[in-house]
Structures are given as structure tokens and as C-alpha cells.
Amino acid sequence: MRRTVIAGNWKMNMTPKAAVAFINELKTMTVGLDKCDIVLCVPFVDIAPAVEAAAGSNIHIGAENVHFAKSGAYTGEISAEMLTEIGTEYVVVGHSERRQYFAETDETVNLRTKAALAAGLKVILCLGEVKEERLSGITNEVVSMQTKLDLAGISAEELKNVIIAYEPVWAIGTGLTATPEQADETCGVIRNVIRELYGDAAAEDITIQYGGSMNDANAAELLSKENVDGGLIGGASLKTDKFITIIKAAN
Numbered sequence: 001m002r003r004t005v006i007a008g009n010w011k012m013n014m015t016p017k018a019a020v021a022f023i024n025e026l027k028t029m030t031v032g033l034d035k036c037d038i039v040l041c042v043p044f045v046d047i048a049p050a051v052e053a054a055a056g057s058n059i060h061i062g063a064e065n066v067h068f069a070k071s072g073a074y075t076g077e078i079s080a081e082m083l084t085e086i087g088t089e090y091v092v093v094g095h096s097e098r099r100q101y102f103a104e105t106d107e108t109v110n111l112r113t114k115a116a117l118a119a120g121l122k123v124i125l126c127l128g129e130v131k132e133e134r135l136s137g138i139t140n141e142v143v144s145m146q147t148k149l150d151l152a153g154i155s156a157e158e159l160k161n162v163i164i165a166y167e168p169v170w171a172i173g174t175g176l177t178a179t180p181e182q183a184d185e186t187c188g189v190i191r192n193v194i195r196e197l198y199g200d201a202a203a204e205d206i207t208i209q210y211g212g213s214m215n216d217a218n219a220a221e222l223l224s225k226e227n228v229d230g231g232l233i234g235g236a237s238l239k240t241d242k243f244i245t246i247i248k249a250a251n
């Protein structure tokens with residue numbers, strides 16, 4: 001049975017001190033809530049203190065990106081080995097903000113995914129259509145193509161450490177949420193691509209999250225859908241009261 005995973009993506013928010021305070025508070029709130037995995041993907045400099053603060057809890061720590069080279073002349077980048085050495089378990093790859101503002105392509109997303117998996121990280125692979133694609137009725141083609149390109153060359157064994165986050169770009173940070181039916185349908189399309197590529201068992205096992213203005217008010221309905229196995233949450237993961245409501249909805 002696939003796991004429900006509730007993950008926060010803090011983006012460029014929260015200093016190391018704020019991260020520790022947040023985790024200490026969330027830790028006491030999440031005692032006994034073990035029906036979903038809880039992940040916080042945090043800025044690089046927050047990772048080490050976050051790992052220490054989260055020790056012994058159901059909170060797992062992730063990074064927000066990783067470079068594909070093992071090491072070398074890539075000023076400003078962080079390698080997978082650097083992440084694992086400080087206790088990072090997860091990494092977000094292919095977020096639309098990286099694609100939009102930092103020129104990432106399906107090709108580099110694929111390389112980053114491979115490098116992360118090779119180092120033993122679990123990958124939260126983000127993909128989703130932009131508004132014009134949704135409006136012109138090509139969402140299914142877009143997410144199918146992204147799924148295939150981003151996972152090219154990744155084995156069925158490696159796929160066990162991949163979570164897919166379906167994040168319609170028009171719903172990110174806009175307050176516009178996909179309807180539960182839209183989220184369910186598109187996550188289902190992605191699951192069918194996985195079925196095509198890796199077979200029935202892989203399709204049933206893979207966790208597919210929805211992301212895009214998921215919050216304390218709409219999480220329960222989104223998470224009730226068959227194909228929605230969790231959430232990747234931006235804004236609502238920055239406040240413990242909102243985030244815990246989403247975690248409880250998943251439990």
C-alpha cells in the first residue's frame with residue numbers, strides 16, 4: 001500500500017533559528033500521528049539544525065534542490081553527497097519555480113533526479129501544466145510528457161524512492177486550487193503513465209501528491225481523492241497551526 005506523504009516546501013523562507021523553533025513546536029503536535037509521513041523541505045542552511053531538531057520524531061527533512069554533478073566547478077550549487085552527509089532524507093526536484101526562474105528543463109530535472117537517487121535520497125519530483133496549457137486542453141499530454149522525460153532511464157527499483165508531486169503552475173501561490181476532481185484526474189493520468197512505463201504494482205505503490213494552494217481548509221477534500229496520496233504545501237507549511245490541520249486531515 002502506498003504511503004500518504006505530507007510535505008512542506010518552505011521555499012526561501014525561515015532562518016535556521018526559526019526552523020528549529022517551528023520543528024520543536026510541530027514535534028509535540030505530531031506525536032502519535034503516524035498514518036502519514038511528514039516531510040519539511042527547507043533552505044540548505046536550515047537542514048543541519050532541522051535534522052537535529054527533528055530527531056526521534058515522525059518529521060523527515062528534505063532539501064529544495066540538488067545539483068547533478070558529484071562535485072566540481074559549479075559555484076553556488078550543492079551535491080547529493082553534501083546533503084546525505086548532514087542527514088537529509090528527501091529532495092525536491094523540478095519545482096516550477098526552478099523551471100521558471102532558473103531555467104531548469106526536463107533534461108536537467110532528470111539528471112538531478114538520477115544523481116539524488118544514486119546518493120540514496122528520496123526525490124519529490126514536481127511537474128504540472130501552466131495556465132495556458134490547462135485552458136487549451138492539453139494538460140494530460142503535458143504531464144504525461146514531463147513524467148516520461150523526467151523519469152527517463154530510472155529503474156523500477158529506483159522508482160520506489162520517487163514521489164511525484166503534481167503541481168499545476170497556475171495554482172501555486174495564487175490561492176487558486178485545482179478542484180478535487182481536477183487533482184484526482186490529473187494524478188490519475190500520471191499514475192497511468194507510471195503503469196505504462198513500470199507496470200501495475202509500481203503504479204499502485206507510487207505516492208502522487210497534489211500541490212498548489214493546498215491549505216487547512218481544502219486539504220481534507222483533496223486528500224480524500226483516490227489518486228491524491230498527499231500534498232506538497234508551500235504557504236500553509238509555514239505556520240504550525242495550518243500545517244498540523246493538513247497532517248491531521250491525512251491521518
Ligand code: 13P
Pocket residue numbers: 009095167171172173174175211212213214232233234235236
Ligand atoms: P503554495 O502552497 O504556496 O501554493 O505552494 C505550493 C508549492 O509550490 C509547493 O511546492
